[in-house]
Amino acid sequence: MNPYSLYIHIPFCAQKCAYCDFLSFATDTTTKQDYVESLCYEIQAYSVGLKAPIQTIFIGGGTPSVLTVDQLQQLFETIHQYVTLQNDAEISIEVNPGTVTEELANWMQQSPINRVSIGLQSTHNSHLKTLGRIHTYEEFLETYVRLRKAGIENINIDLMFGLSNQTIEEWRRTLFDVGQLEPEHISAYGLIIEEDTPFYEQYEKGLLNLPSEEIERDMYHLTKQVLEEKGYHRYEISNFVKDGFECQHNLTYWTDKNYIGIGLGAASYINGTRYSNTSDMGKYLERSSHIDEIRCLTDAPSKKRRMEERIFLGLRLDQGIHLETFNKNFDYPFEDQWKEALDKMIGEGLLVIDEGYLKLTERGIDVSNYVFTAFL
Amino acid sequence: MKQENIRNFSIIAHIDHGKSTLADRLIQMTGLLTEREMSEQVLDTMELERERGITIKAQAVRLVYTANDGEEYVFNLIDTPGHVDFNYEVSRALAACEGAILVVDAAQGIEAQTMANVYLALENDLEIMPVINKIDLPSANPKRVIEEIEDIIGLEAIDAPQISAKDGINVEAVLEAIVHKIPAPQGDSSAPLKALIFDSVYDPYKGVIVFCRVMEGTIRKGSKIKMMATKKEFEVIEVGYFAPGSFIPADALEAGFVGYITASIKNVSDTQVGDTMTEVGNETKNALAGYKKVNPMVYCGIYPADGSKYQDLRDALDKLKLNDAALQYEAETSVALGFGFRCGFLGLLHLEIIQERIEREYNLDIVTTAPSVIYKVQKTNGEEISLANPIDLPEPSEIQHMEEPMVKAEIMVPKEYVGTIMDLCQDRRGTYIHMDYIEESRALLTYELPLNEIIYDFFDALKSRTKGYASFDYHLIGYVESDLVRLDVLINKEIVDALSFIVHREKAYERGRKIVEKLKNEIPRHMFEVPIQASIGNKVIARETVRAMRKDVLAKCYGGDISRKRKLLEKQKEGKKRMRQVGSVEVPQKAFMSILKLDE
Numbered sequence: 001m002n003p004y005s006l007y008i009h010i011p012f013c014a015q016k017c018a019y020c021d022f023l024s025f026a027t028d029t030t031t032k033q034d035y036v037e038s039l040c041y042e043i044q045a046y047s048v049g050l051k052a053p054i055q056t057i058f059i060g061g062g063t064p065s066v067l068t069v070d071q072l073q074q075l076f077e078t079i080h081q082y083v084t085l086q087n088d089a090e091i092s093i094e095v096n097p098g099t100v101t102e103e104l105a106n107w108m109q110q111s112p113i114n115r116v117s118i119g120l121q122s123t124h125n126s127h128l129k130t131l132g133r134i135h136t137y138e139e140f141l142e143t144y145v146r147l148r149k150a151g152i153e154n155i156n157i158d159l160m161f162g163l164s165n166q167t168i169e170e171w172r173r174t175l176f177d178v179g180q181l182e183p184e185h186i187s188a189y190g191l192i193i194e195e196d197t198p199f200y201e202q203y204e205k206g207l208l209n210l211p212s213e214e215i216e217r218d219m220y221h222l223t224k225q226v227l228e229e230k231g232y233h234r235y236e237i238s239n240f241v242k243d244g245f246e247c248q249h250n251l252t253y254w255t256d257k258n259y260i261g262i263g264l265g266a267a268s269y270i271n272g273t274r275y276s277n278t279s280d281m282g283k284y285l286e287r288s289s290h291i292d293e294i295r296c297l298t299d300a301p302s303k304k305r306r307m308e309e310r311i312f313l314g315l316r317l318d319q320g321i322h323l324e325t326f327n328k329n330f331d332y333p334f335e336d337q338w339k340e341a342l343d344k345m346i347g348e349g350l351l352v353i354d355e356g357y358l359k360l361t362e363r364g365i366d367v368s369n370y371v372f373t374a375f376l
Numbered sequence: 377m378k379q380e381n382i383r384n385f386s387i388i389a390h391i392d393h394g395k396s397t398l399a400d401r402l403i404q405m406t407g408l409l410t411e412r413e414m415s416e417q418v419l420d421t422m423e424l425e426r427e428r429g430i431t432i433k434a435q436a437v438r439l440v441y442t443a444n445d446g447e448e449y450v451f452n453l454i455d456t457p458g459h460v461d462f463n464y465e466v467s468r469a470l471a472a473c474e475g476a477i478l479v480v481d482a483a484q485g486i487e488a489q490t491m492a493n494v495y496l497a498l499e500n501d502l503e504i505m506p507v508i509n510k511i512d513l514p515s516a517n518p519k520r521v522i523e524e525i526e527d528i529i530g531l532e533a534i535d536a537p538q539i540s541a542k543d544g545i546n547v548e549a550v551l552e553a554i555v556h557k558i559p560a561p562q563g564d565s566s567a568p569l570k571a572l573i574f575d576s577v578y579d580p581y582k583g584v585i586v587f588c589r590v591m592e593g594t595i596r597k598g599s600k601i602k603m604m605a606t607k608k609e610f611e612v613i614e615v616g617y618f619a620p621g622s623f624i625p626a627d628a629l630e631a632g633f634v635g636y637i638t639a640s641i642k643n644v645s646d647t648q649v650g651d652t653m654t655e656v657g658n659e660t661k662n663a664l665a666g667y668k669k670v671n672p673m674v675y676c677g678i679y680p681a682d683g684s685k686y687q688d689l690r691d692a693l694d695k696l697k698l699n700d701a702a703l704q705y706e707a708e709t710s711v712a713l714g715f716g717f718r719c720g721f722l723g724l725l726h727l728e729i730i731q732e733r734i735e736r737e738y739n740l741d742i743v744t745t746a747p748s749v750i751y752k753v754q755k756t757n758g759e760e761i762s763l764a765n766p767i768d769l770p771e772p773s774e775i776q777h778m779e780e781p782m783v784k785a786e787i788m789v790p791k792e793y794v795g796t797i798m799d800l801c802q803d804r805r806g807t808y809i810h811m812d813y814i815e816e817s818r819a820l821l822t823y824e825l826p827l828n829e830i831i832y833d834f835f836d837a838l839k840s841r842t843k844g845y846a847s848f849d850y851h852l853i854g855y856v857e858s859d860l861v862r863l864d865v866l867i868n869k870e871i872v873d874a875l876s877f878i879v880h881r882e883k884a885y886e887r888g889r890k891i892v893e894k895l896k897n898e899i900p901r902h903m904f905e906v907p908i909q910a911s912i913g914n915k916v917i918a919r920e921t922v923r924a925m926r927k928d929v930l931a932k933c934y935g936g937d938i939s940r941k942r943k944l945l946e947k948q949k950e951g952k953k954r955m956r957q958v959g960s961v962e963v964p965q966k967a968f969m970s971i972l973k974l975d976e
Contacts, residue, residue: 007935189931213926238931253935267936274939299939309942316933348903367903369928373949 003055003086005252008039008075009263010064011281014099018132018202019160021194023265023279024062034285035264036071040078041289042262047082050260054083056090056249063119065095069107076111090115090248092156095147096133097140105150115247116147117156117185123174127163132198144181154245156185161223162216163191164208171219172226179230184245188223189238190216217366237316237365254313256306267298272306274299307332312372315351320359334358341374377450379632380560384452384589385505386470388497389479390487390847394509398479398541398550399437399453405547406439406451435575436587436634438617438624443555451554452618452634454574462722463851464670465575467496468650471666472574472589472634475503475558477550478531482508482516482538485524486814488788488847494529505557506533507550512540520815528814561632569593569601569655571629572664576647578698582614584641585623588653589634591664596628600656601639604663608646609656610639644701670702672720673781673852674727674747674831675764677708677874678734679716681741681954681965686715692738693717696730703730708765712874712958713743713968718765721747724831743956743965745874746972749827752779752855766876769862772913780858780878781827784809785850791817793842800837804829805880824853828878832972863888865895865971866909866916870959874968881912888918891971898967901925906961 012032013024027035057079064072079085092115093108108116122128123137147155157178161171178186191210193203202208211219224234232240236254239247252259261268265279276298278284287293301309307330314321323334335342342358345351350364350371364371389395439451456462456469470476476497480490497504506525508518518538525533537549575587588595595601599612616625617635629635641647649670652663680689693705704720721727727747734740751763754776763769785806789797791813798808801823809822825834830850838846863884865875879887888910895908899922906922933941955962 190927190929192931217926237929250934253933253938259935261935265936267938269935269938276936276939305942309938312942312945313933313938350903365929367925367928369930369945369948370903370925373945373952376945376949 002258003053004050005056005058005249005257005259006054006079006083007249007259007261007263007266008057008059008064009261009266010059010061010067011035011264012061012066013063014066014096015132015134018130018198019191019194020132021197022062031281031285032067032071035281036067036074038285038288039075039263042291042294043078044082045289045291046260046262050083052084052258053086054089055086056252057085057092058249059091059093061094063096063099064093065099065104069103072104072107072111080112085112090154092117092247092249094119095143097135097143100143100146102146105146108147108152109150114152115154115156116152117158117187118143118147118183119158120178121158121160122163122166123177124166124170127166127170130164131160144183154185155183156187156247157181157183159186159188160191161188161219162211164210166211166219168211168215168219168222172222175223175226179227179232182230182242184242185247186227186232186240187238188220188227188240190220220366221362233318235318237368251317254317256310256313268295272301273297274301303330303332306330308376311338311375315358315360315368315372318359320354320357322357323353324356338375345371345374379562379630381447381449382452382561382632383449383475383554383558384454384473384561384632384634385475385477385554385558386454386456386473386497386502387477387479388456388466388470388490388493389509390481390484390489390493393479393481393484393487393490394541395479396455398477398507398509398539398547399455401541401544401547402451402453402551403437403439405544405551406441436618438619438634441551441555444552445555449555454634462726463492463496464668464722465649466493467500467666468572468574470497470500470502471650471664472572473500473502474561475505475554477554478504478506478525478529479509479541480506480521480525482510482518482521483513485517485521485818486528486788488786488820488849491529491786491788491820492849492851503558504529504531505553506531506536507553508533508536508538509541511538512543512545524815563590563592563631565592565594565630565632567592567631568658568660569595569599569653570660570664571595571653573603573647573649573651573653575649576644576699576701578644579638582638582640584638584644584647584698586637586639586641586647586653587618587634588629588637590629590631592631592660593655593658594628594630595637595653595655601637601653602656602659603646603648603651604654605648605651605667605669606646608641610641612637612639614638644698648701670722672702672704672722672750673827674721674723674749675718676721676727676747677710677713677716677745677765678705678719678731679710679713679743679745679874681743683714685740688738689717689734689740689742692734692740693719695738696733700730702726710745710767710874712872712956712963713745716743720764724835741965743874743968744972745968746877747831748877749781749831751781751860751878754778763878766862766878767873769878777857778860779855780860782824782853782856783827783830783850784853785823785825785830785848787821787823787838787846787848788814789819789821789842789846791819793846794819794821796841797821797838797846800834800841801825804834805883825850826858826880827852828880861912863891863917864911865891866907866911867895867899867958867963868906868961869909870961872958872963875971884912885917888912892918892920894970895967896920896922898970899961899963902961904960 011024012027091113093113094117096119120140125136193199227240234240235246259269264284266277268275275295278294284294326334352359387395436454441449443449454469454472456466508521511518522533525531539546570592571588571590573586573588576584579585602609614625615629615637616623650667654660680686697703702722705717708718709715734742753761753763755774756776806823806825812820814820838848859881860878861881861884863879864871892908892910905924908920909916910918955964
């Protein structure tokens with residue numbers, strides 16, 4: 001029986017960031033409590049049919065750390081009661097600087113949580129302000145130290161580059177400073193201007209001074225260079241890590257494994273079928289114990305599409321796609337089927353086949369959407 | 377109905393002076409339609425016409441009016457297109473009338489098209505009856521407008537009805553004036569048949585419906601008729617009158633009457649506007665004067681955006697042609713755009729109307745190439761060719777000289793913009809002819825301009841430089857020798873045939889530079905650098921470069937993102953499919969059209 005991963009969505013934030021298009025919003029105490037209870041009902045409902053063990057849990061958001069210790073405790077008690085966890089399960093939680101109290105850190109120490117992801121984004125307070133973050137770099141440092149003291153031995157720090165008015169030197173500085181802290185994992189994302197965000201409006205009005213494509217890519221390549229000097233290696237387009245600390249939960253997305261999403265708007269992928277939970281809070285709170293009512297099937301991809309998705313997800317990883325395994329899993333000859341695309345992309349220096357693995361080159365990463373579309 | 381009680385007339389006006397509104401009002405007041413049936417501008421039946429506020433095809437309507445003298449009169453109102461592209465159609469519609477109502481806006485006064493229409497009406501010996509409209513406007517100045525009409529046109533206007541067609545003010549005065557001012561038709565109903573075709577429409581059941589004015593003789597159901605220009609013969613199946621939006625069959629149309637006939641005619645081109653119908657076996661000696669075959673002035677390539685829709689495009693053109701004898705087209709092939717058609721139009725507006733009708737009524741996405749006029753090329757071997765597609769231009773060594781069509785343009789413009797407009801005309805290679813001040817604040821500028829300088833965006837430029845106050849009319853005056861060259865556009869070193877055009881040598885550099893700049897913004901980045909060049913022969917005169925793509929990557933792709941990101945990739949792929957392949961470069965359809973508007 002294949003193990004599952006569990007994603008639990010906490011759609012609450014103290015304040016929404018200017019670039020964020022995730023399902024999250026500020027809310028009141030009562031809704032938070034009702035929501036946690038609904039999450040527990042949904043977990044309970046899943047447990048009836050779910051016999052497989054859970055190998056990773058990721059509590060994401062929003063900002064999960066806006067929940068109280070009691071609420072988190074309640075959530076984990078439910079998980080403990082209804083779900084079979086593997087012994088070595090990776091259990092992550094996302095936090096934002098300024099929301100991790102001493103009490104929360106202490107609770108974490110004795111909780112099953114063994115990985116914490118901190119949304120820092122930038123070490124420059126001016127950029128943090130533009131991004132709509134509610135914390136300063138100094139507050140982040142406090143949070144980081146507090147978590148370390150609480151014995152968290154696997155920490156990720158989220159960073160962003162390609163920001164309005166950001167210089168390459170500022171980015172180098174950010175990477176350097178964060179590297180000095182020696183977190184186990186660093187995610188470095190190029191800023192994407194998503195529709196329906198304040199940034200999108202500003203962008204449309206020409207109010208953002210974004211770096212050119214060229215500079216943005218230089219920043220990206222600089223990331224790899226600086227972090228490698230600090231003992232990290234890249235394992236996915238935007239993810240860097242010290243040996244052995246790859247995020248097991250996120251790997252399930254890129255390697256076509258099953259995951260169940262719990263909570264408002266959460267996505268699931270179960271035996272080749274994609275589902276999505278309702279985004280209607282009222283409905284969720286009311287009916288979360290009836291999975292069929294809050295969840296709808298969003299996609300049941302054909303074999304061909306599953307293979308295509310496997311390709312564009314798998315190529316995000318530095319190790320690439322093991323062609324022999326792919327052929328075996330899908331009972332399909334990759335190199336014959338996509339010969340034309342393969343030849344073209346290898347010819348253009350965007351893909352390589354290295355010891356049986358198909359991988360993007362550095363240039364291939366920069367234009368990876370172009371590469372992926374060749375396989376659709 | 378006696379001839380004395382018939383009035384055949386048109387309404388002429390500058391665009392937006394209220395011609396259609398007055399027509400609606402007349403129809404309403406003569407009681408043929410109930411309030412409920414009245415939609416805005418009932419004469420303009422085509423959806424497109426209504427949106428643009430213009431009348432494309434002439435139409436006619438028969439109104440019954442009981443005048444103050446107690447007599448019943450039949451009014452045949454013949455609607456005319458209001459744009460210079462359709463001048464010939466206007467003149468034929470006018471030829472079917474004895475009089476014309478000249479509508480002048482009480483605030484704006486006389487405009488360029490007012491003058492042009494008056495000249496046309498005078499050429500056709502019509503009695504012109506001025507009406508001053510829009511007196512409800514706060515800025516209305518009927519007194520000034522009366523003076524303008526008397527001074528500039530030389531028409532007595534002191535008795536002209538002052539009305540608001542929109543509010544229905546004083547419109548009865550117009551009806552009475554029609555009875556008294558416009559002459560009744562004359563003509564012998566027993567003479568050999570002589571009937572003028574002034575329009576026709578295609579009906580899928582009845583075939584072509586011919587709109588005609590009987591000048592002499594009588595046309596009956598069963599008559600054997602002959603078109604004197606096309607020599608085609610038919611048997612009349614139905615005759616009748618026009619009601620708004622419908623036809624009323626009758627037994628016969630006598631001299632002086634306006635109506636329609638059907639005769640199982642399959643092709644609109646058999647019923648040329650301006651042609652004379654007569655009766656086989658009892659033919660009239662002379663056809664009516666004024667018939668001429670209409671020749672397109674502007675050509676462009678029309679291609680289906682999706683190559684597989686070529687046949688659909690052909691069907692659409694075939695059907696449009698049924699109702700539009702002036703539209704011409706023949707198949708052509710472009711390296712960049714595949715299979716399509718070279719189409720000929722009366723003018724740019726005609727082109728735009730056809731383009732929109734194809735897209736709207738036939739639901740086809742099309743790509744249009746830059747419009748071109750017809751150039752005459754004198755070859756060194758003595759041969760003369762008419763060039764409709766720039767690609768067919770012979771080698772420079774084979775060309776003795778080239779000629780381009782010229783127009784005489786009359787531009788009416790408020791005084792303060794005279795300088796600006798003279799600059800514009802100068803810039804468009806215009807030759808100043810003269811200027812009249814038609815009143816203290818407005819001037820009528822006359823220029824000779826090359827047609828190819830006005831077919832792109834002259835009208836837009838005119839409007840934008842005068843805050844919309846300038847009005848404009850033109851007519852073709854002939855060909856003159858000119859120093860013309862073909863400007864080619866090269867994308868990644870390959871000539872894109874669909875982008876080539878003919879231009880005056882002195883303007884080539886500027887145009888070339890603008891085009892490459894524009895294309896630079898339209899062509900997406902590729903994996904490699906794409907040079908865009910403009911050249912004359914082998915000489916490159918302008919160059920821009922689309923830099924190679926540096927970034928096309930999604931930073932994040934987690935569980936909830938996958939379906940969305942997949943859609944994004946699919947969209948990207950679809951976008952690619954819709955592009956045109958020029959060598960190894962993908963060019964968006966839009967790029968082919970963007971070069972039409974270089975002034976933006």
